[in-house]
Amino acid sequence: MARRLSYSARFTEPAEKLFQAQSTLKYWEDMMAGFQMISPHCEVDSFVSDETGMRVVLKQTIGRHQLPPLAQTVLMKDMVITREESFGAFDPDLTKGDYTASIPAGPGSLNGWQELVPTETGCTIRKTTEVKVFIPFINGKLEQLMLVNLVNLFRAEAEYAADWVKKNL
Incomplete structure (x- = not known):
């Protein structure tokens, strides 16, 4: 059985600025430099941004000893x-996107969708993730471990996004 997680990151910046940041290659390159x-x-394996939206593919290697x-x-x-992440064309009321993460010969899947919505004080990015591990007996524990680590990643990326926008836009 898959496990699902919903996470919201609130920003004081307007939605258009968050979208503008994520539609910039430098934003992703700086993020990957921080992950190093x-x-x-x-x-950043590939990046496309045009009038239809943005799509980025990120690759990260984590040493087995760090797991x-x-x-x-x-x-x-x-x-x-x-990891692939995308947003469609910017919509001032609701911009939709999705994301996936995969591991070659990995024991499961991670898929999600995201929404960028304006608020009275800025904007919110809502992410909903579904994780499924296909290993009997430990699947639930691995799914939970993945979701806990995902919350930490989303939190760190939200802090990074707010900081990057303030410094660069």
Whole structure:
């Protein structure tokens, strides 16, 4: 059975500025440079931004020794994560997008959708994630571990986004 997580990040910046930031290659390159403190192999694999929206593919390698013991029982070598994230064309009322993360020969899937909505004090990005692990007996524990780590990632990325917008836009 898949597990689902909803997460909202609130910003004081208007939705248009958050969208503008995420539609800029430098935003993603700076994010990957920051991730290199944790994992030395992080890169923007591809990036497209035009009138139809934006799409970015990120690749990050996490050393097996950095993984929690439960994950080490499943993965016998470094974990290479390919993450795709997109937003459609900017809509001042509601901009929709999605995201996925995959691991070659990984034991599950991670898919989600996101919405960028204006608020009276700025904007909110709502992310809804569904995680499914296909290993009997430990699937629930791995799914929960993934979701906990995802909340930490979303929180750190929200702080990064707010800071990047203030410094660059």
